[in-house]
Amino acid sequence: MRHLGAIADLSSAEVLQILDRSEEMRSGARSLIGAGRVLTLAFFQASTRTRIGFASAGVRLGFGTVDLLAERYDLRMSSSESLEDTIRVVSAYSDALVLRHPANDAWTTAVTDVSCPIINGGNGNGEHPTQALIDLFAIRRALGRLDGLTVGIVGDIRGSRSAHSLMRALSRLVPKEIRLMGPALRVDTTDASTWCAGVTEQVTVLHHLSLRNLDVIYVAGLPPGTGADRLPDAERERFALTPQCLRQLPDTGVVLCPLPRIDEIALEIDSDSRARFFEQSDDGLWVRMAVLERATSHSKTPARSMRFADVSG
Amino acid sequence: MRHLGAIADLSSAEVLQILDRSEEMRSGARSLIGAGRVLTLAFFQASTRTRIGFASAGVRLGFGTVDLLAERYDLRMSSSESLEDTIRVVSAYSDALVLRHPANDAWTTAVTDVSCPIINGGNGNGEHPTQALIDLFAIRRALGRLDGLTVGIVGDIRGSRSAHSLMRALSRLVPKEIRLMGPALRVDTTDASTWCAGVTEQVTVLHHLSLRNLDVIYVAGLPPGTGADRLPDAERERFALTPQCLRQLPDTGVVLCPLPRIDEIALEIDSDSRARFFEQSDDGLWVRMAVLERATSHSKTPARSMRFADVSG
Amino acid sequence: MRHLGAIADLSSAEVLQILDRSEEMRSGARSLIGAGRVLTLAFFQASTRTRIGFASAGVRLGFGTVDLLAERYDLRMSSSESLEDTIRVVSAYSDALVLRHPANDAWTTAVTDVSCPIINGGNGNGEHPTQALIDLFAIRRALGRLDGLTVGIVGDIRGSRSAHSLMRALSRLVPKEIRLMGPALRVDTTDASTWCAGVTEQVTVLHHLSLRNLDVIYVAGLPPGTGADRLPDAERERFALTPQCLRQLPDTGVVLCPLPRIDEIALEIDSDSRARFFEQSDDGLWVRMAVLERATSHSKTPARSMRFADVSG
Numbered sequence: 030m031r032h033l034g035a036i037a038d039l040s041s042a043e044v045l046q047i048l049d050r051s052e053e054m055r056s057g058a059r060s061l062i063g064a065g066r067v068l069t070l071a072f073f074q075a076s077t078r079t080r081i082g083f084a085s086a087g088v089r090l091g092f093g094t095v096d097l098l099a100e101r102y103d104l105r106m107s108s109s110e111s112l113e114d115t116i117r118v119v120s121a122y123s124d125a126l127v128l129r130h131p132a133n134d135a136w137t138t139a140v141t142d143v144s145c146p147i148i149n150g151g152n153g154n155g156e157h158p159t160q161a162l163i164d165l166f167a168i169r170r171a172l173g174r175l176d177g178l179t180v181g182i183v184g185d186i187r188g189s190r191s192a193h194s195l196m197r198a199l200s201r202l203v204p205k206e207i208r209l210m211g212p213a214l215r216v217d218t219t220d221a222s223t224w225c226a227g228v229t230e231q232v233t234v235l236h237h238l239s240l241r242n243l244d245v246i247y248v249a250g251l252p253p254g255t256g257a258d259r260l261p262d263a264e265r266e267r268f269a270l271t272p273q274c275l276r277q278l279p280d281t282g283v284v285l286c287p288l289p290r291i292d293e294i295a296l297e298i299d300s301d302s303r304a305r306f307f308e309q310s311d312d313g314l315w316v317r318m319a320v321l322e323r324a325t326s327h328s329k330t331p332a333r334s335m336r337f338a339d340v341s342g
Numbered sequence: 343m344r345h346l347g348a349i350a351d352l353s354s355a356e357v358l359q360i361l362d363r364s365e366e367m368r369s370g371a372r373s374l375i376g377a378g379r380v381l382t383l384a385f386f387q388a389s390t391r392t393r394i395g396f397a398s399a400g401v402r403l404g405f406g407t408v409d410l411l412a413e414r415y416d417l418r419m420s421s422s423e424s425l426e427d428t429i430r431v432v433s434a435y436s437d438a439l440v441l442r443h444p445a446n447d448a449w450t451t452a453v454t455d456v457s458c459p460i461i462n463g464g465n466g467n468g469e470h471p472t473q474a475l476i477d478l479f480a481i482r483r484a485l486g487r488l489d490g491l492t493v494g495i496v497g498d499i500r501g502s503r504s505a506h507s508l509m510r511a512l513s514r515l516v517p518k519e520i521r522l523m524g525p526a527l528r529v530d531t532t533d534a535s536t537w538c539a540g541v542t543e544q545v546t547v548l549h550h551l552s553l554r555n556l557d558v559i560y561v562a563g564l565p566p567g568t569g570a571d572r573l574p575d576a577e578r579e580r581f582a583l584t585p586q587c588l589r590q591l592p593d594t595g596v597v598l599c600p601l602p603r604i605d606e607i608a609l610e611i612d613s614d615s616r617a618r619f620f621e622q623s624d625d626g627l628w629v630r631m632a633v634l635e636r637a638t639s640h641s642k643t644p645a646r647s648m649r650f651a652d653v654s655g
Numbered sequence: 656m657r658h659l660g661a662i663a664d665l666s667s668a669e670v671l672q673i674l675d676r677s678e679e680m681r682s683g684a685r686s687l688i689g690a691g692r693v694l695t696l697a698f699f700q701a702s703t704r705t706r707i708g709f710a711s712a713g714v715r716l717g718f719g720t721v722d723l724l725a726e727r728y729d730l731r732m733s734s735s736e737s738l739e740d741t742i743r744v745v746s747a748y749s750d751a752l753v754l755r756h757p758a759n760d761a762w763t764t765a766v767t768d769v770s771c772p773i774i775n776g777g778n779g780n781g782e783h784p785t786q787a788l789i790d791l792f793a794i795r796r797a798l799g800r801l802d803g804l805t806v807g808i809v810g811d812i813r814g815s816r817s818a819h820s821l822m823r824a825l826s827r828l829v830p831k832e833i834r835l836m837g838p839a840l841r842v843d844t845t846d847a848s849t850w851c852a853g854v855t856e857q858v859t860v861l862h863h864l865s866l867r868n869l870d871v872i873y874v875a876g877l878p879p880g881t882g883a884d885r886l887p888d889a890e891r892e893r894f895a896l897t898p899q900c901l902r903q904l905p906d907t908g909v910v911l912c913p914l915p916r917i918d919e920i921a922l923e924i925d926s927d928s929r930a931r932f933f934e935q936s937d938d939g940l941w942v943r944m945a946v947l948e949r950a951t952s953h954s955k956t957p958a959r960s961m962r963f964a965d966v967s968g
Contacts, residue, residue, distance in 0.1 A: 061378055064717075067710075077410070085380045089406075093711075110917065118704060118936050119703065289428075291422075310434065314435050395748055398693045398721055601736070604735070623747065624770070
């Protein structure tokens with residue numbers, strides 16, 4: 030089964046195949062491979078872009094989408110059904126399933142015994158591999174290449190699953206520099222060791238914001254946090270993108286962000302031609318279609334038994 | 343982009359075109375123009391008829407529907423994504439989007455920078471234009487005409503967006519009389535000036551219920567309200583339709599209501615042949631199909647690239 | 656209209672027709688009879704299998720599914736719309752509707768005045784007829800026959816709507832023995848009279864667990880309950896299936912369960928070849944497709960008016 034749980038599940042060639050197919054999707058090449066097939070969205074954590082994006086990608090490929098409405102499960106008593114049982118049962122009704130869950134180990138638990146391909150839509154502060162594919166697609170569209178880049182990532186590096194998957198992906202692509210920037214409570218060299226294995230020599234960790242020489246500045250988001258872990262407002266503001274600090278960014282550099290942005294990117298930046306996060310978000314549709322097509326290309330629902338009802342009256 | 347935010351967005355000719363097309367939809371003339379296309383339902387406020395009605399209309403035209411499940415957003419902290427960002431992003435994944443929001447200015451905010459047609463499913467106590475089209479369709483079906491009518495509207499005239507859009511629509515149709523009825527806290531002559539511009543001479547405001555000579559009595563709903571604004575039960579009851587007060591209504595008059603009705607219309611009235619609110623509700627399906635077809639007739643998703651998968655095995 | 660509210664709504668021949676058609680569905684024989692048609696899921700009570708199962712069954716037949724998102728209604732004030740009005744209105748937009756509701760009498764109320772076939776997805780502690788059809792399908796697949804069986808049902812016999820519908824169905828099938836097992840607070844001979852009319856001679860009631868000679872042990876679930884009705888943990892444990900007590904079950908016997916299971920079936924049993932509850936759950940898809948096809952075979956949406964848009968560009 031073609032699960033997609035983490036960037037490590039894909040070879041570099043497969044990553045490029047998905048990006049190429051996304052480009053074809055963007056050009057309008059697609060067929061309704063999903064007619065009469067089920068895409069289940071099992072989101073145990075709130076989501077706008079990923080859930081709606083996959084639902085839309087599914088519809089454009091002809092899938093019928095089914096929503097687990099999983100938010101209700103969060104509030105259930107401890108006596109609820111196990112995640113393993115729920116996903117096992119639901120996967121049997123589905124041709125593909127996108128899972129998001131607040132627990133890091135939910136992914137491993139969920140795929141134990143399933144009967145359809147599962148796509149990880151974010152597991153705790155683990156990975157978010159389809160977001161990384163969307164990020165790579167945006168980088169390649171903006172810059173025309175993926176290797177030899179100087180990429181800055183700013184925000185909660187330790188807590189951001191989008192940042193994690195992107196670091197994993199970039200580490201394979203012969204980066205010139207990966208510059209990790211955030212408060213000391215949110216990033217240090219151990220994060221580089223964990224997520225940028227093999228290219229730690231190319232990783233810089235900064236506790237301030239510097240956009241000099243960057244090809245890409247990726248705004249991963251910086252939630253304030255709670256309790257002892259809470260960041261003072263002033264500390265968060267030091268890492269927010271303002272029109273002023275954007276002057277450091279080369280003319281050829283681009284600003285990307287998985288969104289949502291709360292206050293990490295000033296609204297005035299939206300109209301800067303280097304701001305590409307809405308295009309990045311929009312193009313996410315094509316990437317999700319390519320991911321979905323790949324996952325279901327060996328679908329258990331036999332296409333040959335699908336017949337449209339005789340409607341000739 | 344063919345947004346529909348208010349009755350003023352439609353010319354009188356366009357209103358009639360939509361009603362005519364609704365009649366054709368009712369007769370079974372339709373094609374699956376929505377196959378592989380996305381209709382997004384972004385309801386930030388509870389809804390039964392409008393959301394389910396548009397979803398069903400979408401399905402009957404072949405659309406796949408995607409639900410924003412927006413009720414969760416109401417409970418979010420102030421640090422959530424802006425409505426503008428959310429709708430901008432989601433609209434890029436959609437071929438049409440129906441928006442309902444508790445804030446009056448949400449409509450203007452939401453359509454600032456979107457990439458698909460947006461249909462207003464109700465904004466605060468502003469407008470609800472598709473309900474007014476449904477109301478006009480019901481009136482024309484029941485009476486055979488739309489002009490020269492004596493129409494009574496009873497309830498919370500000031501707070502009802504359905505009443506507002508209907509008043510706007512009726513004001514264009516050379517009414518004989520528009521009779522606004524409700525408690526003094528819920529309607530006065532300023533409402534006539536606001537919503538019946540151009541025909542204020544034809545508007546009567548009453549603080550009691552009178553069905554005499556009416557072609558249509560439209561029950562807009564009269565929620566009790568809260569705090570200083572709260573209506574005593576006895577005051578609400580004075581404006582409820584009972585079998586007794588219905589004796590005033592001419593035999594050719596009809597009772598309409600956007601529903602839900604809580605206690606504004608006595609259950610005994612359901613079996614009166616002049617009660618047409620369930621037919622009105624049922625026929626709303628055809629009107630929503632016509633509205634949806636109109637909005638997406640210049641859809642960005644190219645029909646020519648839609649191909650059904652080869653299923654010949 | 657072909658409603659399905661209870662097992663009594665089906666003749667024995669109809670039950671067998673549905674099981675035979677389910678078998679055909681399982682073999683891949685199906686057509687997209689639902690294209691451009693609406694299946695509405697009106698669940699006023701939480702559900703995983705039944706809601707997702709019917710949604711998936713609908714998609715596989717080509718239906719578009721619409722979710723009432725009814726969980727929100729539970730929290731509404733008493734001044735909300737009546738269930739009767741809601742279902743009446745929504746049924747007019749639908750070609751079939753599956754209803755689940757916590758109140759026993761909701762079914763009778765809901766079908767009073769509707770314009771599409773309604774399928775009972777569980778009413779209070781009344782019936783759950785589609786689950787019983789799924790159970791019969793699983794029994795026939797596992798044992799090759801439905802008559803002359805010795806079937807044990809363990810759990811909250813009085814409170815389980817799945818158990819009720821299964822008892823009703825089994826009572827028609829010339830059972831050799833129906834063995835009802837549970838705490839004294841959850842089952843006694845009055846339950847046999849109520850649900851096994853005509854075969855009470857074949858019913859045994861036990862207040863302990865005995866799997867001897869059983870062809871089927873059906874684990875109906877045993878929630879702890881609350882207040883005076885609450886069961887001590889030790890009492891619940893006496894009726895849980897463990898590997899040890901499973902030694903009593905003949906080699907040819909099978910373990911079935913409508914799921915979810917909380918702790919009523921030990922996890923070690925999953926790998927026992929007699930455990931068939933996941934197959935039972937998986938095959939539920941085909942049964943729901945057969946039920947849905949039967950309900951809509953005289954659909955009001957005319958198939959002949961369904962035309963795919965000309966996409967030849």
